[in-house]
Amino acid sequence: MIRYIAPVFEMPRGPVPLIRASTLSPVLRMLDRGALPAAPLLARHKLTRAQLADPYSQIPLHHYVAFLEEAAVTAGDPVFGARAGTSFSATDLGPVGLIFASSATLKRGLARMAEVLNAWQDGTSIRVEVQDTYLVWTYRLEDPTLWPRRQDAEYTLSATIALARGAFGAAGRPVALHLEHDAPPEAAALARAFGTAPKFGRMANRLLFDLEAAERVQRAEDSGLMAILSRHLADLAPPTDAADLAQQVRRLIRLNLGQRPVTVTLLADVLHMSPRSLQRHLSDLGLSFRALVQEARLEMGSARLRDRNASHSEIARQLGYADSTSFWRAFKRGTGKPPSRHRED
Numbered sequence: 001m002i003r004y005i006a007p008v009f010e011m012p013r014g015p016v017p018l019i020r021a022s023t024l025s026p027v028l029r030m031l032d033r034g035a036l037p038a039a040p041l042l043a044r045h046k047l048t049r050a051q052l053a054d055p056y057s058q059i060p061l062h063h064y065v066a067f068l069e070e071a072a073v074t075a076g077d078p079v080f081g082a083r084a085g086t087s088f089s090a091t092d093l094g095p096v097g098l099i100f101a102s103s104a105t106l107k108r109g110l111a112r113m114a115e116v117l118n119a120w121q122d123g124t125s126i127r128v129e130v131q132d133t134y135l136v137w138t139y140r141l142e143d144p145t146l147w148p149r150r151q152d153a154e155y156t157l158s159a160t161i162a163l164a165r166g167a168f169g170a171a172g173r174p175v176a177l178h179l180e181h182d183a184p185p186e187a188a189a190l191a192r193a194f195g196t197a198p199k200f201g202r203m204a205n206r207l208l209f210d211l212e213a214a215e216r217v218q219r220a221e222d223s224g225l226m227a228i229l230s231r232h233l234a235d236l237a238p239p240t241d242a243a244d245l246a247q248q249v250r251r252l253i254r255l256n257l258g259q260r261p262v263t264v265t266l267l268a269d270v271l272h273m274s275p276r277s278l279q280r281h282l283s284d285l286g287l288s289f290r291a292l293v294q295e296a297r298l299e300m301g302s303a304r305l306r307d308r309n310a311s312h313s314e315i316a317r318q319l320g321y322a323d324s325t326s327f328w329r330a331f332k333r334g335t336g337k338p339p340s341r342h343r344e345d
Contacts, residue, residue, distance in 0.1 A: 015248045016271055017061035017123025017143070018255075021051040024064065025092050026159070027071055028052055030084045036074055041067070046266070048259055055094045056236075058255050060270050061123045065141070068151035078186045081151035082193035085158025089166065092159075095236075096120045099229040101167040104221045106214040109167065110137050119236035134175070135214040137207045150181045153205045158193060160207060171213035178202035246285055246292070249278075253296045258318040264289050298334045301327065305342050312339055 028049070031038040042048060045067040051057040072080035090097030096116055103109035107128075114126040114137075123146075127138040139156055141149060157177060164172025174196060183200035184190070191197040252270055256262045267289075268275040282289055297319045304315045316327035332338045 015122070016252070017121070018058040018251075019061050019064050019121035019124075020055065020094060021047065021057040021059045021064075022053075022055045022092055022094065023121070024052050024067065026087045026089075027068065027081075027084045027155070029087065030080070031071060031075065034075060041070060041074055044070070046260070046270075051259060055091075061121065061141075062143075062146060063270075065146055065149050065152045068155055069148055072151050078184060079154070079189045079193055081153075081155035082158040082190055085155045085160075086162050086193065088159035088162040090163060093120060093163070095229050095232050097163065099226065099233070100163060102219075102221065102225060102229070103167075104217050104219055106164060106168040106171050106209060106216075106218070107135050107211075110135070110164075110214075116230070116233040116237075119233040130211060131208075133211050135209045135211045137209070139205045140180070150184070153179055153181065154190065154193075157205055157207060161194065164207075164209075168214075168218050171209070171216055171218070174207040174209050176206075176208040178204070178206040178208075180205055245281055246287055249282065249289070249292055250296060253293055254300065257293075257296060257300060257320055262293055262320060294330070294334060297321075298331065301331055301339070302335075302342060305339055315339075 024047075028038060031041070038049075042052075045063045047059060047063065047067060051059060068081055071084075072078060077083065090101040093100070093113075096113060096119065099116065100109040100113045103112055110128045114128050117124065117126055123142050125138075125140045125142050127136075129136050129138075137160065139153070139160075141152065157179070161172065161174060164174075166172070174194075177194055177196050177198045179198050179200050180202055181200065187198070187200070248271070249267060252267050253262055256266065260266065264275040264278060268278040271278060273281075279289060282292070301315060301319055304310055304318065312324040312327060316322075316324045319327065321327040321330065328339060331342070335342065
């Protein structure tokens with residue numbers, strides 16, 4: 001019997017780290033296969049199935065880590081993360097997974113993944129280096145207060161092994177595996193899930209691969225495809241000035257619009273601030289939460305109106321309006337012209 005204890009996080013310095021929600025897709029599939037109650041679990045961590053189905057939807061990293069911990073409790077399986085990771089595929093990492101799986105060698109694939117992963121998730125450190133006869137892949141969450149995080153570490157290492165073996169066969173099987181947390185009672189079960197016995201209590205989470213096998217060419221690369229994927233991932237990478245609170249609030253508003261009611265309380269919770277403190281900081285910048293929500297709705301509404309197949313009622317729902325009439329009035333008030341005129345321009 002394992003018990004879930006909600007993590008307590010400190011207020012982050014700078015922007016709240018985000019991760020693409022589709023990274024959790026194998027976890028949701030495993031919950032569904034076990035007929036486990038995924039809906040209340042998703043709701044408690046402010047997640048929806050629609051977010052997990054969208055390869056470009058983002059969620060706060062601390063919600064992701066906490067979701068994995070509670071999923072293991074819900075399943076009654078302390079090795080849940082490692083087991084879920086075994087079904088991970090390149091498409092679960094979107095273009096990051098595709099650029100990895102399209103690389104000529106495992107060494108080149110892991111190096112590329114480390115270079116571009118910031119487009120897929122923030123707050124994570126990945127390093128790839130050669131040590132003697134090994135290629136060493138190191139993974140760590142940057143925030144030391146993000147704890148417990150055992151399931152994240154085991155899920156990530158298991159998923160990386162699944163990716164490596166799927167794309168590079170025997171070369172993708174690690175010769176050693178290190179975990180930062182202490183050895184749990186389920187160490188033998190973990191060894192079966194990973195395919196190798198982990199070493200616990202290490203400085204970081206690591207996979208060690210045979211260097212000669214990792215440098216062996218497995219396929220010819222498509223230079224055109226690599227250029228397209230690299231450019232796409234560069235466009236997805238977060239801006240360098242994302243630490244600005246106003247930009248962070250704008251980003252979170254866009255992430256949540258259409259998923260749930262966007263309130264000061266919701267965003268303050270994600271930012272680990274009180275609602276009053278968030279409003280005060282915005283006021284000091286000459287901004288208001290209400291104005292930022294309206295700004296996001298107008299921008300997203302303008303973009304959605306370019307799709308002539310999308311009805312006004314559908315757009316209104318996606319932007320969190322009560323009905324199409326409310327959307328019509330707000331859009332006309334904010335832009336000076338009704339939605340129908342915008343579509344004609």
